[in-house]
Amino acid sequence: MDVLLLDRHNYHLFQPLLYQVATGSLEQEIVAAPLRRLFRRGSGVRFRLTEVRHVDLSARRVITDSGPVDYDYLILAAGSVTNFFGREEFRRNAHDLKGLDDAVRLRNQLMQAFERAAQVLDASERDRSLTFVIVGGGPTGVEFAGALAELSRQLIARDYPELAGAAAHVLLVESLPHLLSPFPAPLREYALRRLRAIGVDVQLNASVRAAANGRVILEDGREIETRTVVWAAGVSATPLAASLNVSKNRNGRIAVRPDLSLTEHSEVFVVGDMAYLEQDGAPLPQLAPVAMQAGRHAAHVILDRARGRSASPRPGQVRAGRPFRYRDKGSAAVIGRGSAVFRFGGVGASITGFVAWVLWLGLHLLYLVGFRNRVLALLDWGFEYLRFDAQVRLITSDSERTG
Numbered sequence: 238m239d240v241l242l243l244d245r246h247n248y249h250l251f252q253p254l255l256y257q258v259a260t261g262s263l264e265q266e267i268v269a270a271p272l273r274r275l276f277r278r279g280s281g282v283r284f285r286l287t288e289v290r291h292v293d294l295s296a297r298r299v300i301t302d303s304g305p306v307d308y309d310y311l312i313l314a315a316g317s318v319t320n321f322f323g324r325e326e327f328r329r330n331a332h333d334l335k336g337l338d339d340a341v342r343l344r345n346q347l348m349q350a351f352e353r354a355a356q357v358l359d360a361s362e363r364d365r366s367l368t369f370v371i372v373g374g375g376p377t378g379v380e381f382a383g384a385l386a387e388l389s390r391q392l393i394a395r396d397y398p399e400l401a402g403a404a405a406h407v408l409l410v411e412s413l414p415h416l417l418s419p420f421p422a423p424l425r426e427y428a429l430r431r432l433r434a435i436g437v438d439v440q441l442n443a444s445v446r447a448a449a450n451g452r453v454i455l456e457d458g459r460e461i462e463t464r465t466v467v468w469a470a471g472v473s474a475t476p477l478a479a480s481l482n483v484s485k486n487r488n489g490r491i492a493v494r495p496d497l498s499l500t501e502h503s504e505v506f507v508v509g510d511m512a513y514l515e516q517d518g519a520p521l522p523q524l525a526p527v528a529m530q531a532g533r534h535a536a537h538v539i540l541d542r543a544r545g546r547s548a549s550p551r552p553g554q555v556r557a558g559r560p561f562r563y564r565d566k567g568s569a570a571v572i573g574r575g576s577a578v579f580r581f582g583g584v585g586a587s588i589t590g591f592v593a594w595v596l597w598l599g600l601h602l603l604y605l606v607g608f609r610n611r612v613l614a615l616l617d618w619g620f621e622y623l624r625f626d627a628q629v630r631l632i633t634s635d636s637e638r639t640g
C-alpha cells in the first residue's frame with residue numbers, strides 16, 4: 238500500500254483541549270502534533286501539505302493546490318466547520334473555537350479585554366470589556382465558560398490591581414431549556430449548578446438575534462454590551478463535502494453505507510464529522526472516538542478488499558465490507574477546577590465531581606498525541622492546580638473582533 242495523507246495543516250490538532258489554549262492553561266504546541274513526526278520514514282505513510290479543492294469521483298482524482306493526485310481508494314476525513322447558521326454577521330463579529338489560530342486569537346482577545354478594562358476611566362466601557370458572551374451550552378461552551386470564569390477571577394485578583402472590586406460577567410446563552418444536550422438529565426443539572434456556583438451567568442431558553450457594534454441582542458429583546466462574543470453553537474459540513482455531488486443529510490454530512498463507503502463509489506470512504514450514518518435509529522455523533530474508530534474501520538475494509546477477502550458479487554461490482562459499529566465508551570465535560578461530569582458508555586452509569594474530573598484529566602492525557610505533549614500538559618495542569626495560575630498570558634497580535 239502506498240498511503241498519502243493530505244492536509245492543509247502540518248499538524249494533527251487535539252480539538253478537545255483547544256479551549257484551554259484560549260484560556261491560557263496550555264501552550265498551543267501541546268495540543269498539536271506535527272504530522273511528519275507522527276509518520277516518520279519507514280511508517281509507510283507519506284504526507285503532503287496542501288489544500289484539497291475538489292474530488293473528481295468519476296476520474297478517481299483529488300484536485301489539490303499542489304496538483305492532482307490519483308487514487309485507488311480514498312478516505313475523506315476533512316471534519317466540519319463552525320455553524321454560524323448562514324449569518325455573516327456572526328461569522329464576522331464572533332470568535333469561534335475550531336482551529337489552533339482561533340484559539341490563539343481568542344486568547345489574545347481575552348487578554349486584550351483585561352488590558353483595556355484596566356485602562357479605561359469610563360465604568361460602562363470597563364464593564365463592556367469585562368463582559369464575555371458565549372453562545373451555545375454544549376460541551377465546548379460549558380467548558381470554555383467555566384474556564385473563563387475561573388481565569389477572570391484569578392486575573393482580577395492577582396494581575397490587575399486597577400480592577401480591584403470589579404468582576405467579569407461571563408454569560409452563557411443556550412437556546413434549549415438545558416445545557417449539555419448529549420448528557421443525561423442529572424449531569425446537565427449538575428453542570429448548571431456548578432457553573433452558576435463559579436459565577437457563570439447561564440441563560441437558558443435564550444437565543445441570539447444579533448451581534449454587532451459591541452452589543453448582543455437576544456430574541457426576547459435584552460441587550461448586552463460586550464466586546465467579546467464566542468460562538469460555540471455547533472458545527473456543519475465542510476465546503477469540501479458541499480462540493481461533492483453525493484447524497485447528504487440536512488446538515489450537509491455525507492451519507493455513507495454501513496461499511497462507511499459511498500453507495501455511488503465503493504472505493505471512497507467518508508469518516509468522522511464529515512460522514513452521516515445512523516446506528517440503532519440515531520445518527521452517530523460528531524465526536525473524536527467516532528472519527529477514530531471509523532478511520533480504523535475504513536482502513537480494515539480497504540485491506541480486506543486488497544487481500545481479496547470481500548469477493549465481488551458480479552464483475553465490476555464491489556460487495557460492501559463489514560458494517561461499522563461504534564463502541565460508545567462514554568463522554569465527559571469539565572465544568573471547572575476539580576469538577577466534571579462523566580457518562581460511562583454501555584452500562585449507563587455516570588459520575589460527577591472531583592473523581593469525574595480526575596478521570597477526564599487522565600483520559601485527555603492518554604489521548605493527547607505525543608509523549609512530550611503529555612508530559613508538558615501534565616506539568617502545566619499540575620502547576621495551575623497548585624498555584625491557581627494560568628500559564629499563558631501573552632498577547633501575540635492586536636487583531637480583535639469587537640462583538
Ligand SMILES: Cc1cc2nc3c(=O)[nH]c(=O)nc-3n(C[C@H](O)[C@H](O)[C@H](O)COP(=O)(O)OP(=O)(O)OC[C@H]3O[C@@H](n4cnc5c(N)ncnc54)[C@H](O)[C@@H]3O)c2cc1C
Nearest residue numbers: 244245252253288289315316335509510523524525526528
Ligand atoms: C472545541 C472543540 C472541542 C471538542 N471536544 C471534544 C471532546 O471533548 N470529545 C470529543 O469526542 N470530541 C470533541 N470534539 C469533536 C472532535 O474534535 C471531532 O469530532 C473530531 O476531531 C472529528 O475528527 P475528523 O477527523 O472528522 O475531523 P478533524 O479532526 O476536524 O480533522 C480534519 C482535518 O482535515 C483537514 N482539512 C479539512 N479540510 C481540508 C482541505 N480542504 N484540504 C486539506 N485538509 C483539510 C484539517 O486541517 C484537519 O486536520 C471537539 C471539537 C471542537 C471544535
